[in-house]
Amino acid sequence: MKDHFYKQILDYSPIGLIYQRIIVNEHGIPEDFEFLMVNKVVETLLRRPATQIVGLRASQFFSDDQESFLQWREEFANPGDHEPGSEKTVFLKSFKRWFRINMVGVEKNYRTIFLTDVSNEVTKINHLETELKHYSKNAETRQKKEEELRVLSYRDALTGLGNRRLYDKEQKKLDREANYPITLIMADVNGLKLANDGFGHEAGDALLLKFSAILKAECPADACIARVGGDEFLILLAKTDGKKAKALIDRLNSLNSKLEVNHLILSYALGFSVKTHTTQNMEDIYREAEERMYRHKATNNSKMRSQSVDLILASLFEKYHSEKLHARRVSILSKSLAGELGFPPEAVVQVGLAGLLHDIGKIGINDEILNKQGQIDVFERMEMEKHSELGHRILASVNDYLEIADYILAHHERWDGKGYPKGLKAAEIPEVSRILALAEAYDAMTNKRSYNRELSKLEAISELQACAGKQFDPEYAKVFVERVLKSPWPQ
Known part of the structure; x- marks a missing residue:
């Protein structure tokens, strides 16, 4: 039961996860890898069911592409503990895709790998960098392209909103007494995994895009709106007291669970907290907003999910x-x-x-x-x-x-x-x-x-x-x- 529970948690992760064993020769030199476990996201990213990955060696998995195997071996050959949080971006020729890889050494000769497809991000960045070289003699155009590249690094690729990096930057900039009261709103889109599992990631993306459009329309123009997780959004509002924050929450809730996107109900949970003086810690403000959001989620999530199941069944029967x-x-x-x-x-x-x-x-x-x-x-x-x-x-x-x-x-x-x-x-x-x-x-x-x-x-x-x-x-x-x-x- 415990193993099944943990497997569900891993499969529900929005990030691909691979657990592999490093195979060394008699001299202790790494020469191959055995895939011991992958989650559902990896199956999608590598376009193979787990049964065609787990148990294979990397040399077998990349049997038709020696270049990808050699790159895999180069990246993961160190059998010792790996520095947590180390990050690399690699291009695997077998899949014609760029992947961001975070590695953790759980124990000697074993490696946990977190895999994310970043092909779109790399394409955009490479395109801008190419343009920068092309316009290197034109200072004004180059400055414009550098600004585009800088903005891209602070933006969520799917929604166009800010990302965690932008939120952290804005939070530090706004946390000044002159900007008090500062309101932090946390929002979480309900049922995103249900949407992804039932209709595919395109359906989940459609929910996120629709919610992003609502936030852009309802929040003040100077608000910092960031997507900081798969289904999690943060909104920072300077010089905004609890009354104004409550009015915004009420406007957002007036649309909650009333919109359908591709046979799915768009539903979200909201929570907020307000910083009014310097003695308050932004981490405590974050936790309070999070607690309120989860209370809202617990109250409404079950009803929404039940409605979504009804819609999924109706969609299956319609098709x-x-x-x-x-x-x-x-x-x-x-x-x-x-x-x-x-x-x-x-x-x-x-x-x-x-x-x-x-x-x-x-x-x-x-x-x-x-x-x-x-x-x-x-x-x-x-x-x-x-x-x-x-x-x-x-x-x-x-x-x-x-x-x-x-x-x-x-x-x-x-x-x-x-x-x-x-x-x-x-x-x-x-x-x-x-x-x-x-x-x-x-x-x-x-x-x-x-x-x-x-x-x-x-x-x-x-x-x-x-x-x-x-x-x-x-x-x-x-x-x-x-x-x-x-x-x-x-x-």
């Missing part, structure tokens, strides 16, 4: 009508089986809801795979199998769906332990997940899908019997056939 029909049939079959197994009425309702939501994670699967006619290949199947984990992440973000999230995670586990994603076996699999597995399999067999042929009711029952005790709970399978399908159990 794929067959999934809507499939979900409804699985819900009905699951409720029927739960009733026949003696579940109490409130639990039967819960099972029906789980049936309706069981494939919500497919919203994050590539359209080409979901729409493909005929059999999917092994790599497409690996991608498709992510939908149960993705569905779990989406639903686990809402307190009301926490229990259902666990059922969704396990609905492709098998009685014999050969299912996914955890390889649970027999009674280790939640009862509701065992019900969903039967209902989904039967509906998939008896209704035309893009990747298999439609079976008759008798053919499907024969398959259920053949797989009882292997794929399905044998007792549940028998009850399903005899009491739900009203057919005799084949002898």
Whole structure:
């Protein structure tokens, strides 16, 4: 349970994380690396599932590109402790991308690497530097280009707002008695991970851009507005007392949860604090604003996330009508089986809801795979199998769906332990997940899908019997056939 918890934390990180072991020869000289763990962001950045990265050596991973392997070895060859916070920007030819790399030596011969795609930033900076060289003889133009380069270093690449560097600079500049009272507002966009997981990073970026536009429109022209984290924003306002700050907060809240961006609700949490005299510390002002923001987030986040789950499901059903029909049939079959197994009425309702939501994670699967006619290949199947984990992440973000999230995670586990994603076996699999597995399999067999042929009711029952005790709970399978399908159990 603890390992699963930590894995979720790493996967939710907005930064790519690689944990690798340095392989040294008999003389202690580094010659290769073994990838021991990567998070979801790395899968996206390197365009490979973790199963095609973890366990490989760097020489195997870069087998078609010796130049990238040599650069990897050059950057990470030191087997000793690495200076925390060291940062480098490297170009990996294999991916035609620039990456910012922060390294930490956890212990000798092991390295934790934080990976961020900075291709856009490098492109802009290189372009400006090239222009500077071109205009080197024109002092006025050069000065203008240098100013552009300076501004770029203080700006968030996505939103155009300030970044942490600008905030730190402005905070030090404004923290003077002549500027008191100084108001600090902290804002956090709710559900960004849910948006990224459910609809992709483009959807999450759209939420951030919309919120940035709201801040620019509502805040005074001289306000310092900075995006300082994935979903975190800070606003500094000089000569602004609590009354003015409250008026701004109220204006921002008047738009809160009332805007939809690509089928997602834009919702955010806000908190503020005011510095009125020199004896107050800006760090304490920051903490107070943060505490108020988190209180606001705790009050409103659950409702927003529940609404977002509804929108994600509606979006999936809108894109794929067959999934809507499939979900409804699985819900009905699951409720029927739960009733026949003696579940109490409130639990039967819960099972029906789980049936309706069981494939919500497919919203994050590539359209080409979901729409493909005929059999999917092994790599497409690996991608498709992510939908149960993705569905779990989406639903686990809402307190009301926490229990259902666990059922969704396990609905492709098998009685014999050969299912996914955890390889649970027999009674280790939640009862509701065992019900969903039967209902989904039967509906998939008896209704035309893009990747298999439609079976008759008798053919499907024969398959259920053949797989009882292997794929399905044998007792549940028998009850399903005899009491739900009203057919005799084949002898």
